Amino acid sequence: MKVEFFGVRGSMPSAGSNTHIFGGNTSCVYIEQNNGKDLILDSGTGIVELGTRLLETQSPINILLTHNHWDHIQGFPFFKPIYQPNRNITIVAGNVDDKKSQDAILKQMSGSYFPVCYQDLPANITLNTDLSSQKQFTLNGFLVSTAPLNHPGGGTAYCIKADEKKIAYVTDNELNPPDKLNTSICEWSNFIEGADLLIHDAQFIDADLPLKHGWGHSTIDQVAELAIKASIKNVIIISHDPSRTDEQLVAIEKYLHTQYAQQVKIECGREGRVFDF
Numbered sequence: 067m068k069v070e071f072f073g074v075r076g077s078m079p080s081a082g083s084n085t086h087i088f089g090g091n092t093s094c095v096y097i098e099q100n101n102g103k104d105l106i107l108d109s110g111t112g113i114v115e116l117g118t119r120l121l122e123t124q125s126p127i128n129i130l131l132t133h134n135h136w137d138h139i140q141g142f143p144f145f146k147p148i149y150q151p152n153r154n155i156t157i158v159a160g161n162v163d164d165k166k167s168q169d170a171i172l173k174q175m176s177g178s179y180f181p182v183c184y185q186d187l188p189a190n191i192t193l194n195t196d197l198s199s200q201k202q203f204t205l206n207g208f209l210v211s212t213a214p215l216n217h218p219g220g221g222t223a224y225c226i227k228a229d230e231k232k233i234a235y236v237t238d239n240e241l242n243p244p245d246k247l248n249t250s251i252c253e254w255s256n257f258i259e260g261a262d263l264l265i266h267d268a269q270f271i272d273a274d275l276p277l278k279h280g281w282g283h284s285t286i287d288q289v290a291e292l293a294i295k296a297s298i299k300n301v302i303i304i305s306h307d308p309s310r311t312d313e314q315l316v317a318i319e320k321y322l323h324t325q326y327a328q329q330v331k332i333e334c335g336r337e338g339r340v341f342d343f
Contacts, residue, residue, distance in 0.1 A: 067097065067098065067233075068098045068340060068342045070097075071304075071335055071337055072091065072094040072096060072113065072115055073108075073113070074336065075088075075089065075092050075093075075304075075308060076283070078136070078308045079091055079137075084311040085312060088315050088337065091111040091114075091115075091141075092112060093132075093305065095112075099208070103228075104125070104127075104128070105129075105205065105206060106128065107132075107265075108237075109138060109139050109141050109145065113142065113145050114146075120147050127156070128156045129157045129158065130205070131158060131159050132160045132237060132238070133221030133222070134162055134221075135238070139170060142171050148189045149187065151188040152189070155189050155191045156191075156194060157171060158197045160221040160222040161220060161221070163219050163220040165195070198212055199212075200212065209227040210224055210225070211227075213236075213253070213254070213257045215236070215248065216239055217240060218280075221238070223239060225261065234258040234261040236254070236258065237266060237304055238267045240284055241289070243282075244279050251292060254292060254296070255295045255296040256296075259297060260299075263298075263343075264296075264298045265302045267289075268284050268303035268304075268305070270286075271285055272285055286303060286318060290326045290332055293330045301330055301331065301332040302332075303322075306334065306335070315334045316334075319333055319334045322334075
């Protein structure tokens, strides 16, 4: 199995000279099985570059969305395969609190928001709003398990199994929220236990708290400690703060290596990073 990162930034894209090492695109991760079957996690601006690659194939496209915040859907209108006639695309919407907004990825292309209306797209697009509410399902040869995110508005985390590997995708998620707790740390540990790769939101450092406590994101230390508890093999932290510079992320990575290198392999997500298991 191959896992490739196309977008690792949170909240909004961050372009410029201070973000070229880790990248400025928002959430998008691409998973490919050894047999060629694939899966896309989220549709942030990182999906735009991936879409250019996928134009070279005609295979069906499957997208798992965690939730509807802009940084997880804003790349979709610029995803080139949606403009291919009869290209089959399935989108699994995250299990968000507002059920009427589960079609937000499409509705952003309507009214005065975008010049091309989603009803006019030539691709065959299917939006599934039921799968993410199930504990487990199969999609394009991947066995997918779900857990509810601790994030304003709700959403879904996924554990994905194929090729005898387990990938956990948990973003955006606050491990220690001040009020509503959808999934406890103990439950998260059981959900992701033994994963070959944990991809987890860690937009904050301790200095960001308590001002941002309750905003729906975790700290780097919280994620590292969860990974150790759950016996994770590799950790990628994503959803980097849009104002976080390359220099700051390098410093965070050095800190993580100093603190946790003896217990877990952990790094800050970079665009273009590939895990080939």
